[in-house]
Amino acid sequence: MNFAITIAGSDSSSGAGIQEDLKTCTALGVYCFTVITSVTAQNTFQVTAIHDIPADIVEKQIDAIMADFSVKYGKTGMLSNEDIVRSVSKKISEYDLKIVVDPVIVSKSGAILLREDAVSALKRYLIPVAFFVTPNKEEAERITGIEIKGQKDMEEAARIIHEMGARYVVVKGGHLMGEMVVDVYYDGNIFRKFKFPRINTKNTHGAGCTLSSAIASYLARYDNPIKSFTLARKFMQKTIEKSLEIGHGHGPLNPMYRIWKF
Template identity: 50%
Template sequence: MTKISPTPVVLTIAGSDSGGGAGIQADLKTFAALGVHGTSAITTVTAQDTTGVSAVHEIPPETVRLQIDAVVRDMGVMFAKTGMLSSSPIISEVSKAIAEYGLKAVVDPVMVAKSGAPLLRKEAVASLKEQLIPLAHVLTPNVEEASALTKMEISSIEDVLRAGDLLLDMGARHVVIKGGHLPGEPVDTLFSRGSPPVFYMGERIPSKTTHGTGCTFSAAIASYLALGNSVADAVGMAKRFVRNAILYGLEVGKGVGPVNPISNLEVDAEKFRVVASVTDALCLLESSEYAPLLSPECQINLAMSLPLRYALGVESVCGIPGRISNAGGRLKPASSPAFGGSRHVASAILSAMRYDPEMRSAMNIRYSEEMLGVLKELGYSHSSYDRTKEPPEVKASEGASVPWGIQEAIKAHGGIPDVIYHTGDWGKEPMMLIFGRDAVEVATKAIRIARRLSQPLSAGTPSG
């Protein structure tokens, strides 16, 4: 019988953030998102929100120690991370516990909150350097923290390299200096005893949701280590994890919003739902004897986007690579649904979602005047745009035609209709786009249109 590996248990020893953006709240969300069981020893209770910290209450050091003892003795914890340890007595108690239990600790030397509020007493810096850093398996200071610990100014990558060596000399086994506060593109640097530095390149993300980045980063490293990864791999994966947490951060509060550590789970879940909808829609289309009547010369594509908050471009839209063709009187997809599997239909969907985020799916079909009569009989609203009136600057810009056309049709209609069409231009086939909330709704509309198209139009029904 196959033996199931136990779920790794990781301990966070940190402060509580009442705003839920940093501290143990961010740590526990990160642990859950990465598949480890999170436990906690609370060192301080803060009253804070997105605008700042208004109060700090320290938990008695002996109570902090009792929390650690309870968890480690019962659950066999091997990996831990530390965050806000505001006083020398708390640092001393935590350091003793790490040493006695042999915990591999990721030490985030939290000194100042995102709002600028101090989270570490000045007299406790010496305790941090003398007692805790020598026990650190991985130390994760930002530039300001590294500067405070080394007492040197850090304004360049050369300064980072010198500071990293000094921090290793303090006893940490590995050091990651986060370079987000330096000018230029952010570069995180990993220092390890006996090895050359490793550089992790990044990108600046324009965002007001960065509260909790440091906590999330260190918690992710601890999680990836507990899952069996090397330090170098854990740091790289944690950096990518934090990037997504910032990218899909939560715009709550009046100040700096929190990162979203569970965004990876949310995006994966939404991707599953989108693929399921597109797959079900394909089954409907393939089983319809009438659907091939809709196929244009350029073939059909059916696509559906992730929800607007996760839709960053055409790669966030699931379509059919190679499109859907009429093969022997039935529609057949060239391949399975895939994100990035459509460009033109995906672009139309993303343009429409700017007006109505719920309209996340579309499918292109052939245009005909007879089709307009069918739409009217079925009660489907429609709007159009004239490609011959496309501005020169739009024509000259790659990929700008579809968004321009969709915008024109929506403005003319006063909202998103069931169908948007154009009658073509030089070298451009006339086309219709069916819109809906999901792919199944779009496919259902398409089959209704195709079935009615197969029958003679009612007497007196105009074809245009």
């Protein structure tokens, strides 16, 4: 059986966070363990409250899983404060986990999910132990300090993040303009561009969670970085095509589209 671990926040609307990770991993045939870092009260248009789990409890969740199961791959999502970032980074190193870091900074509705002290900790502690890092335009700008206007800037951001220690970097281009969405993949040697038609929908809540957990799932299955990203990106495209028109804001993707019929 293939295993993955998600270390992320809980989304009460089930469109992002560990709920979306669970759906994605399950859809891709991977058993997913969960470590909850924060509990959020949110829906498709706002986040009304955030409660962070104490860092020592986050660590104990990871320890409990690793004491019983052989887990190699996983992902991180919302790590909202410095203590949690440092604790998770320590455990990634301790257990030699290959982790896809989704550097969640702002929610789809605009809520700040990563405090300023945690941004610095992410760069200092988490990125150096990351296997993959998958920032969108705004996240890459915050991490690198450069303004991203086009593909050359995306390449430069990917190079900087790789130099921070990440093995593989994907700078996502969904927040840039254009009929095609271009993602830049960098392995330290070669830049690869992945192009997909832009889908005209507002229902993209949880897109970053879906992609990162899909990469982790395919890594658990194939242990091949470029193949895993390629399959994960194609899967995410389909989940956007099949996204759900629910709620009054940004509806969620539908990673269970092969199972659920609406």
